[in-house]
Amino acid sequence: MTTDLHHFINGAKIVGTSGRTLGVFNPNTGEVTAKTPLASADEVRAGIASAAGAFPGWAATNPQRRARVMFEFKRLLEDNMDELAEMLSSEHGKVIADSKGDIQRGLEVIEFACGIPHLQKGEFTEGAGPDIDMYSMRQPLGVCAGITPFNFPAMIPMWMFGVAIACGNTFVCKPSEKDPSVPLRLAELFMEAGAPAGVLNVVNGDKEAVDTLLTDPQVEAISFVGSSMIAEYIYATGAAHGKRVQAMGGAKNHAIIMPDADLDRVVDDLIGAGYGSAGERCMALSVAVPVGKETGDRLIEKLIPRVESLKVGLSTDVDADYGPMVTAEQRDKVAGWIDRGVEQGADLLVDGRGFELQGYEDGFFIGGSLFDNVTPDMDIWKEEIFGPVLSVVRAETFEEAAELPSAHQYGNGVAIFTRDGDAARSFASKVNVGMVGINVPIPVPLAYHSFGGWKRSAFGDTNQHGTEGVKFYTKVKTVTSRWPTGLKEGSSFVIPTMK
Numbered sequence: 001m002t003t004d005l006h007h008f009i010n011g012a013k014i015v016g017t018s019g020r021t022l023g024v025f026n027p028n029t030g031e032v033t034a035k036t037p038l039a040s041a042d043e044v045r046a047g048i049a050s051a052a053g054a055f056p057g058w059a060a061t062n063p064q065r066r067a068r069v070m071f072e073f074k075r076l077l078e079d080n081m082d083e084l085a086e087m088l089s090s091e092h093g094k095v096i097a098d099s100k101g102d103i104q105r106g107l108e109v110i111e112f113a114c115g116i117p118h119l120q121k122g123e124f125t126e127g128a129g130p131d132i133d134m135y136s137m138r139q140p141l142g143v144c145a146g147i148t149p150f151n152f153p154a155m156i157p158m159w160m161f162g163v164a165i166a167c168g169n170t171f172v173c174k175p176s177e178k179d180p181s182v183p184l185r186l187a188e189l190f191m192e193a194g195a196p197a198g199v200l201n202v203v204n205g206d207k208e209a210v211d212t213l214l215t216d217p218q219v220e221a222i223s224f225v226g227s228s229m230i231a232e233y234i235y236a237t238g239a240a241h242g243k244r245v246q247a248m249g250g251a252k253n254h255a256i257i258m259p260d261a262d263l264d265r266v267v268d269d270l271i272g273a274g275y276g277s278a279g280e281r282c283m284a285l286s287v288a289v290p291v292g293k294e295t296g297d298r299l300i301e302k303l304i305p306r307v308e309s310l311k312v313g314l315s316t317d318v319d320a321d322y323g324p325m326v327t328a329e330q331r332d333k334v335a336g337w338i339d340r341g342v343e344q345g346a347d348l349l350v351d352g353r354g355f356e357l358q359g360y361e362d363g364f365f366i367g368g369s370l371f372d373n374v375t376p377d378m379d380i381w382k383e384e385i386f387g388p389v390l391s392v393v394r395a396e397t398f399e400e401a402a403e404l405p406s407a408h409q410y411g412n413g414v415a416i417f418t419r420d421g422d423a424a425r426s427f428a429s430k431v432n433v434g435m436v437g438i439n440v441p442i443p444v445p446l447a448y449h450s451f452g453g454w455k456r457s458a459f460g461d462t463n464q465h466g467t468e469g470v471k472f473y474t475k476v477k478t479v480t481s482r483w484p485t486g487l488k489e490g491s492s493f494v495i496p497t498m499k
Contacts, residue, residue: 011197
């Protein structure tokens with residue numbers, strides 16, 4: 001039995017009318033469990049109109065009251081954590097513990113947004129000139145939109161709408177059509193937290209919905225996370241229509257492993273960061289770069305049994321290291337990358353292709369794979385695989401190792417494992433990558449800092465959440481004021497200065 005999903009517009013569940021739907025799968029079984037309505041342009045415009053209608057009243061709501069909605073939403077997220085995690089796992093396939101982590105990292109951005117009365121304060125200068133005061137205000141933009149990916153259906157929507165709405169904007173979220181139930185439930189909880197109807201809308205759809213958001217003149221800003229090819233399209237199209245755009249793209253995150261690193265700990269970190277959530281993370285460590293032959297040989301010796309012993313299971317299995325992939329198409333795409341690596345001469349030491357879970361042969365499972373002797377001319381180094389595949393690229397020197405992530409087309413995250421503070425400090429300063437971990441495998445910044453890569457991992461010049469997010473979702477107005485106190489008469493034709 002399948003469930004017909006809906007849109008969430010102006011505080012209500014809205015049945016889709018376009019006649020187009022897409023199946024939502026249970027990745028554990030391969031069965032279609034729901035149908036997502038794909039919105040027409042008119043349906044998307046209804047969501048935009050709802051947000052536009054709610055904007056004046058919400059923007060005029062004082063920051064303390066907006067913060068109270070955020071506080072109540074945070075409480076509801078905590079109270080409904082189990083329900084949300086089970087819903088997320090049933091559509092995405094990540095294990096329950098990982099789903100709770102997904103929700104928790106989004107919740108932390110909501111916690112950050114609770115501080116909006118302080119975060120949105122402007123600046124004031126008394127006596128900037130004779131009897132002149134000067135001050136700035138951070139004001140909301142209007143209707144903002146978010147286009148979010150399948151791999152973090154809770155965290156990334158909250159990264160976007162949490163900060164945007166706290167700043168006084170209203171929001172239209174277009175979630176991934178592969179797992180839309182959690183974003184829809186988040187909108188319901190946000191209403192329950194006290195947000196007025198229309199402040200947060202969720203419209204399901206495909207390219208037609210995306211293009212409508214990108215071109216509608218009422219939408220002031222667009223935030224996106226997904227592949228680099230689409231990120232570039234989102235950025236170019238949105239900017240061409242006069243919108244602010246932040247578009248986060250793909251990644252190829254390297255782990256530089258120095259000879260002095262604690263290899264047992266490194267292997268633990270590589271296993272978790274490389275294979276967790278079936279590798280469907282933009283911050284997954286997918287390339288290990290041991291420095292020196294001995295380091296590489298010891299690393300491989302320790303990695304092989306760990307990858308071979310990975311437990312792939314149901315998303316509800318508390319003992320599973322990771323669950324199925326989100327769709328059969330995604331699983332087959334990953335298998336195709338493994339084929340390509342073998343064809344181009346990499347050494348496949350552990351092969352995850354053909355893995356089946358007994359009793360769940362129709363599920364979208366794939367085992368962990370490990371390559372050695374991958375080189376920069378191979379496609380599996382150049383491109384993002386987005387699956388449970390770790391590639392080992394050997395380097396003879398620290399300089400050679402450090403150049404690999406710096407030269408790569410993507411610049412999302414990178415990590416170095418070492419006991420040498422000088423090497424770590426030099427690496428963090430010079431590497432051409434946006435987020436750096438020192439003995440930290442997944443260097444995703446906490447909510448009060450900001451998330452963003454470099455090069456083809458990000459289009460636009462403002463990062464997600466943190467104070468960068470507040471800047472993105474507000475515009476600065478500066479006021480220069482002078483009140484008459486016996487001023488001399490007469491006109492001045494010279495630009496004011498402080499000479």
